[in-house]
Amino acid sequence: MRVLVTGAAGFIGSTLTDRLLSLGHSVVGVDNFSTGQPEFLEGARANPNFVLREQDLLDLDALVEAAAGVDLVVHFAANADVRFGPDHPRRDLEQNIIVTWNVLEAMRRNGVKRIAFSSTGSVYGEAAVIPTPEDAPFPVQTSLYGASKISAEGLITAYSESFQMEAFVFRFVSILGERYTHGHVLDFYKKLQADPGRLPVLGNGTQRKSYLYVQDCVDAILLTLEKAKDRVNIFNLGTNEYCQVKDSIGWITAHLGVTPELEFGQGDRGWIGDNPFIFLDTEKVRAFGWAPKLTIQQAVIKTVEYLQATPWVAARR
Numbered sequence: 183m184r185v186l187v188t189g190a191a192g193f194i195g196s197t198l199t200d201r202l203l204s205l206g207h208s209v210v211g212v213d214n215f216s217t218g219q220p221e222f223l224e225g226a227r228a229n230p231n232f233v234l235r236e237q238d239l240l241d242l243d244a245l246v247e248a249a250a251g252v253d254l255v256v257h258f259a260a261n262a263d264v265r266f267g268p269d270h271p272r273r274d275l276e277q278n279i280i281v282t283w284n285v286l287e288a289m290r291r292n293g294v295k296r297i298a299f300s301s302t303g304s305v306y307g308e309a310a311v312i313p314t315p316e317d318a319p320f321p322v323q324t325s326l327y328g329a330s331k332i333s334a335e336g337l338i339t340a341y342s343e344s345f346q347m348e349a350f351v352f353r354f355v356s357i358l359g360e361r362y363t364h365g366h367v368l369d370f371y372k373k374l375q376a377d378p379g380r381l382p383v384l385g386n387g388t389q390r391k392s393y394l395y396v397q398d399c400v401d402a403i404l405l406t407l408e409k410a411k412d413r414v415n416i417f418n419l420g421t422n423e424y425c426q427v428k429d430s431i432g433w434i435t436a437h438l439g440v441t442p443e444l445e446f447g448q449g450d451r452g453w454i455g456d457n458p459f460i461f462l463d464t465e466k467v468r469a470f471g472w473a474p475k476l477t478i479q480q481a482v483i484k485t486v487e488y489l490q491a492t493p494w495v496a497a498r499r
């Protein structure tokens with residue numbers, strides 16, 4: 183296959199790019215390095231089956247060129263930040279909705295028929311049904327990020343119906359592992375580097391969240407691309423467990439050998455749009471025989487080990 187990966191220099195996009203290359207596929211990687219890191223593409227760039235196109239996905243003409251002759255588009259580029267959404271009300275619209283429309287248009291104009299999209303468990307808002315299945319009652323949105331992702335899903339499924347495309351929509355929980363550059367483990371790690379004696383926590387630490395290791399996420403995506411046969415295929419990806427923020431703090435501090443004083447905030451939402459309980463029903467993807475290899479605790483520790491071994495990440499992000 184010839185695969186176009188948007189966000190190829192990102193945390194998850196670069197991991198999937200490496201895997202596709204190792205399976206013998208060729209990859210056209212598009213990235214503007216807004217949050218992507220050149221180091222993540224070092225292996226890919228040494229592979230003759232990889233082409234990097236440094237461009238902004240808001241440039242439709244350049245994207246139409248990049249999508250020529252492609253069999254599958256993996257659309258992973260986005261503004262992946264939930265917390266700072268209200269500081270930049272236009273960002274999710276541009277980076278997550280308009281960019282997705284550009285990707286779909288570039289596909290339509292080139293006759294590309296398959297798209298895989300990284301959506302999020304955030305689209306379920308504060309779900310009434312937990313664990314939340316893919317067909318949960320349509321929720322009220324609580325973050326600009328979630329709203330932009332559900333809008334992008336809407337465009338993808340409508341394009342799929344209108345132009346006979348096959349769509350694979352993956353709603354992930356938070357992802358952990360090598361090349362992690364944003365999220366609570368990095369926040370805590372950086373705060374503890376600055377002062378191992380105290381740790382300010384957003385919210386009261388009782389938020390319950392599910393997490394998934396990045397290689398398990400990539401395994402699930404590749405298996406679903408092979409096995410799912412509908413025109414629109416929507417899959418939750420996550421582990422069969424959740425933890426409290428407090429649990430994660432315990433694992434991180436024990437691993438680092440520090441005992442900071444914990445300074446909790448008020449309430450069970452750390453920021454506007456934070457969801458106090460995210461736990462997805464993943465029976466649909468498990469029916470293909472997939473199961474995550476790492477527990478949440480193992481994935482948290484692997485992430486801390488990665489940050490320790492790769493100090494430039496915490497220094498740069």
Ligand SMILES: NC(=O)c1ccc[n+]([C@@H]2O[C@H](COP(=O)([O-])OP(=O)(O)OC[C@H]3O[C@@H](n4cnc5c(N)ncnc54)[C@H](O)[C@@H]3O)[C@@H](O)[C@H]2O)c1
Nearest residue numbers: 189191192193194214215216217218239259260300356357
């Ligand atoms: N990391 C998670 O926990 C998580 C959870 C749920 C969903 N997702 C989704 O998965 C996808 C990948 O997330 P990630 O954690 O790897 O994020 P990331 O920020 O590491 O990767 C996004 C990549 O897209 C690139 N990009 C962004 N806007 C671009 C533009 N206009 N033109 C070209 N390139 C652009 C960035 O430079 C970056 O390399 C995103 O769509 C995100 O919303 C991530």
